[in-house]
Amino acid sequence: xxxxxxxxxxxxxxxxxxxxxxxxxxxxxxxxxxxxxxxxxxxxxxxxxxxxxxxxxxxxxxxxxxxxxxxxxxxxxxxxxxxxxxxxxxxxxxxxxxxxxxxxxxxxxxxxxxxxxxxxxxxxxxxxxxxxxxxxxxxxxxxxxxxxxxxxxxxxxxxxxxxxxxxxxxxxxxxxxxxxxxxxxxxxxxxxxxxxxxxxxxxxxxxxxxxxxxxxxxxxxxxxxxxxxxxxxxxxxxxxxxxxxxxxxxxxxxxxxxxxxxxxxxxxxxxxxxxxxxxxxxxxxxxxxx
Numbered sequence: 001x002x003x004x005x006x007x008x009x010x011x012x013x014x015x016x017x018x019x020x021x022x023x024x025x026x027x028x029x030x031x032x033x034x035x036x037x038x039x040x041x042x043x044x045x046x047x048x049x050x051x052x053x054x055x056x057x058x059x060x061x062x063x064x065x066x067x068x069x070x071x072x073x074x075x076x077x078x079x080x081x082x083x084x085x086x087x088x089x090x091x092x093x094x095x096x097x098x099x100x101x102x103x104x105x106x107x108x109x110x111x112x113x114x115x116x117x118x119x120x121x122x123x124x125x126x127x128x129x130x131x132x133x134x135x136x137x138x139x140x141x142x143x144x145x146x147x148x149x150x151x152x153x154x155x156x157x158x159x160x161x162x163x164x165x166x167x168x169x170x171x172x173x174x175x176x177x178x179x180x181x182x183x184x185x186x187x188x189x190x191x192x193x194x195x196x197x198x199x200x201x202x203x204x205x206x207x208x209x210x211x212x213x214x215x216x217x218x219x220x221x222x223x224x225x226x227x228x229x230x231x232x233x234x235x236x237x238x239x240x241x242x243x244x245x246x247x248x249x250x251x252x253x254x255x256x257x258x259x260x261x262x263x264x265x266x267x268x269x270x271x272x273x274x275x276x277x278x279x280x281x282x283x284x285x286x287x288x289x290x
């Protein structure tokens with residue numbers, strides 16, 4: 001009996017020790033991106049990482065990889081932020097994700113993956129990934145696909161000169177989550193705008209308004225699209241967690257639609273209204289007062 005109790009105690013200690021050594025809280029599913037690549041500037045050569053956890057995470061021992069070149073974050077030049085990342089903060093490091101032979105930003109071809117430890121074929125080791133351009137991306141995209149972070153052969157569209165490849169989605173549709181953004185190193189991503197209206201945003205593809213802003217309990221969101229298409233309109237907190245889906249279906253063209261968002265028991269603070277159509281996406285910040 002004494003030997004059995006001792007064995008159980010040793011097993012419990014081993015399990016507890018393994019849990020204490022875990023380098024990162026593991027993602028719950030394909031759309032859970034607690035630590036992610038958030039913005040890639042392959043023209044100026046930097047990469048931004050976002051901590052979507054509710055706890056501080058030290059990423060100094062994590063790895064960036066653009067096959068065949070890989071390096072630990074602690075060895076890279078930091079442009080802004082800290083490797084000991086507080087919740088909802090950014091880290092920007094020097095990194096060349098463009099594998100084009102002559103480094104030409106006009107014809108980019110590249111990829112970048114973020115790994116918990118030294119890059120390998122272990123899908124559980126990869127946290128975030130993006131590929132752009134038309135060429136094959138060695139073996140990283142297959143690892144990312146096995147991890148539920150990408151789809152084999154997929155690639156995000158190239159962005160115009162002066163723009164950054166920016167994350168605007170929720171991880172559910174990997175390549176489509178990325179689009180052209182205004183460079184915002186160390187800040188939340190900003191969609192490239194074609195025009196601005198009072199109380200809202202106007203683009204060639206859509207018009208979006210959210211009011212009142214700030215709001216106390218209820219928010220109205222008004223959306224018009226130029227062409228009929230499937231549109232998702234959702235609300236996220238600053239940690240990237242979706243708190244409400246206001247619409248996820250086809251919208252007719254040139255027909256204003258109004259949607260309501262009730263904050264309920266949500267804490268006061270800033271929230272993100274994200275709209276994503278078949279050919280556009282954008283994010284607007286609103287403030288809940290409690």
